[in-house]
Amino acid sequence: MFIRMLFSFIVVCIFAVGGIFIYFYTEVKHDMDSIINYRPQLTTKIYDVNGRLIANVFDEYNRVYTRYEDIPGRLIEALVAIEDTVFFEHDGINVEAILRAVIKDIQAGGFAQGASTLTQQLVKNIILSSEKKIDRKIKEVILALKLENELTKEEILERYLNEVYFGHGYYGVRTAANGYFRKELNELTLKEMAILVGLPKAPSSYDPTRHLDLSLSRANRVIERMYEIGWIGRSEYELATAEEPTIYDDSLTQNKAPYVVDEVIKEANRFLPDLKTAGYEIYTSVDLDVQVMAREALIWGYNEILKRNKDANESVLNGAITVTNPxxxxxxxxxxxxxxxxxxxxxxxxxxxxxGSSFKPFVYQAALNEHYSPMTEIPDVPRAFNDGSNKVWKPTNYNKHEFYGYITMREALTKSRNLATVNLMDAIGTKETIDKFREAGFKNMPYALSVSLGSWGTSPLEYSKHYSMFAGFGISSTPKFIKSAKSFYGDETVFMPEQIKVSQPEQAYLMIDMMRDVVNKGTATRAKVKDIEVAGKTGTSNNNIDAWFCGYTPDLLVIVWYGNDDYTPMRYVEVGGRSSAPVFAKFMNSYLERFPETTRRFSVPEGVYYRKFKGENQLFTKISPLPVTKNLAPREYNLDDGTTGAEYR
Structure with missing residues (x-):
């Protein structure tokens, strides 16, 4: 009778346990997928052109993934030694440890000691909470047993070491290694590994940036445990125990160029889904060294303006600088x-x-493309114009009472003559010229003759797109930060240049030559740099509200701008030639010191010719021949390329 009752009791217990198992498994079986098909939120990393980290970009979790094969064996040993010594032997739970913990809990009258294996900890971190309840523990055991049947030990460890929190905002062991030690996993010492594997037990308490003593003590316990079970020898134990690694308290983003990062994020968001959680590696064209040079030059120019005007509002005055490859x-x-x-x-x-006047080169380029020559004479005389709104517009030169009469286009640009420029644009046709500007990508440009003097507005980076047509020999290139991006799964996206042809190479070179005169003997002499050819144009908007210098060398295009954020005028002396041009020169001197191999001379494209004109060598092309004057009669002659041109004697 007793045996029958005992048997019945055992059967009931088996069915009860089975029922409980089925009940809880039914509740959590769908949660297994988040571990088996593990897709954690990952940090996107932005790199400069030399592969240096510019910033980490993430949403909620700062996590850099690492695969099992890239995790050092010593780190695995340290983790297993301190957290789950029989990890490679159990099937997800450690029955002996559970019984030991139950006895401790009974003695303490509550939950006093845990017995979770690494598998159970992984389940708890991804699926369950940390609260100490019986039903949660049962679910944890069931899932751990099931997980061991679905994944290998190596796969479990890979997920564990990428999932758990290591304090200081670091999720995953590689993130922590990069952050605390500025090292990759394969560069870590045993002591540094011990610090890391000791963190998950109490990340805040053992955070080495806050509690170094507790962190080192915990790490020494890890090393001691490895020695106790014979996984390291005496000498390695003593050496590791004595070591005190250097700890870094870096910001999580490690953002070295915030203005750049903001723009990279905007650019990337147009092409890359889930930017802040998908773990991209974004490679940019930005050079952090050059970024520092540009920032230092901008701040220097800002301080120079403040020195000249003690009444300037330093909280309103500001500036910007862009450096691009034209x-x-x-x-x-x-x-x-x-x-x-x-x-x-x-x-x-x-x-x-x-x-302001920095826009004038575009008017002169338009004229050159309409068969004008740098030596064509245009009137620098006052006139009244209808600006399109039935109002009379009477532009003036910077010196309101100074007029040169007829002057060459080259001289007009060199000396930044307003009246000559307005008369030129009126001659070639305001509407026709604006239409061509719009075709070239100029946005929101009105049909107004005042555009010739820079009444149109833009940003420095957008402006660099248009200025690139000069150094780019007629090709306008849209600025872009990103060269390529690689997804976590290895898919690569290459960002190609967006370019349009707006002029012939030889026509653009005529403008390069004219703008060299602006720097060498015109309004931008403060932008001159020794041993390199520089072309550019200054610009100052009405009432000294904006001060520009747009300058370029064969390899670089640099746009410098200063002004007050509230659009109030700066002091009358703050013009492009004084405020912005010297900043260009300061930047370029720093750049050349760092990159002495940069190209120093502009190349001359085919179709550009030289000839004596009024006693001096002058440039011309087939589109822009030198003008015929009363005193000079042309005769036909053969150019170097076999085409026919005009030679003057």
């Missing part, structure tokens, strides 16, 4: 203000400022 649009540096911490408004990309 041949493909690659952004090498972009600084949108003198202090990002005080203002994250990016003046390099978000502002819309009138360009």
């Amino acid at each position: 041949h493909n649009g690659d952004v090498i540096a972009a600084v949108g203000g003198v202090d990002y911490a005080k203002s994250n408004f990016n003046r390099a990309t978000q502002t819309n400022r009138q360009t």
Whole structure:
């Protein structure tokens, strides 16, 4: 009778346990997928052109993934030694440890000691909570047993070491190694590994940036445990125990160029889904060294303006500088203000400022493309114009009472003559010229003759797109920060240049030559740099509200702007030639010191010819022949390329 009752009791217990198992498994079986098909939120990393980290970009979890084969064996041993010595022997739970914990809990009258294996800890971290309840523990055991049948030990460890929290905002062991030690996993010492594997037990308490003593004590216990079970020898134990690694307390983003990062995120968001959680590696054209040079030059110019005007409002005065490759649009540096911490408004990309006389080269380029020559004479005389709104517009030169009469286009640009430029645009046709500007990508440009003097507004980076047509020999390149991006799964996206042809190479070279005169003997002499050819144009908007210098060398295009954020005028002496041109020179001197191999001379494209004109060598092309004068009769002759041109004697 007793045996029958005992048997019945055992059967009931088996069915009860089975029923409980089925009940809880039914509740959690769908949660297994989040561990088996593990897709955690991952940090996207932004790199400069030399592979240096610019910033980490993430949403809620700062996690850099690492695969099992990239995790050092010593780190695995340290983890297993301190957390789950029989990990490679059990099937998900450690029955002996559970019984030991139950006895401790009974003695303590509550939950006093845990017995979770690494598998159970993984389940708890991804699926369950940390609360100490019986039903949660049962679910944990069931899932751990099931997980061991679905994944290998190595796969479990890989997920564990990428999932758990290591304090200081670091999720995953590689993230922690990068953050605390600025090292990759294969560069860690045993002591550094011990610090890391000791963290998951109490990440806040053992955070080495906050409690180094507790962290080292915990690490020494890890090392001691490895020695006790014979996984390291005496000498390695003593050496590791004595070591005190260097700990870094870095910000989580490690953002070295915030104005750049903001723009990279905007650019990437147009092409890359889930940017802050998908773990991309984004490679940019930005050079962190050049970014520092640009920022230092911008701040220097800002301080120079403050020195000249003791009444200037330093909280309102600001500036921007962009450095691009004019041949493909690659952004090498972009600084949108003198202090990002005080203002994250990016003046390099978000502002819309009138360009002043820096716009004039586009008018002269349009004229050259209409068969004008740098030596064509245009009237520098006052006139009244209808601006399109039935109002009379009477532009003046910078010196309101100075007029040169007829002067060459070259001289008019060199000396930045307003009246000559307005008369030129009127002659070639305002509407026709604006239409061509719009075709070239100029946005929101009105049909107004005042555009010739820079009444149109833009941002420095957008302006670099248009200025690239000069150094780019007629090709305009849209600025871009990103060269390529690689997804976590290895898919690569390459960002190609966006370019349009707006002029012939030989026509663009005529403007390069004219703008060299602006720097060598015109309004931009403060932008001259020794041993390199520089071309560019200054610009100052009405009432000294904006001061520009747009300059370029064969390899670089640099746009510098200063102004007050509230659009109030700066002091009357703050013009492009004084405020912005010297900043270009300061930047270029730093750049040449760092990159002495940069190209020093502009190349001359085919179709550009030289000939004596009024006693001096002058340039011309087939589209822009030298003008016929009363005193000079042309005769036909053969050019070097076999075509026919005009020679003057």
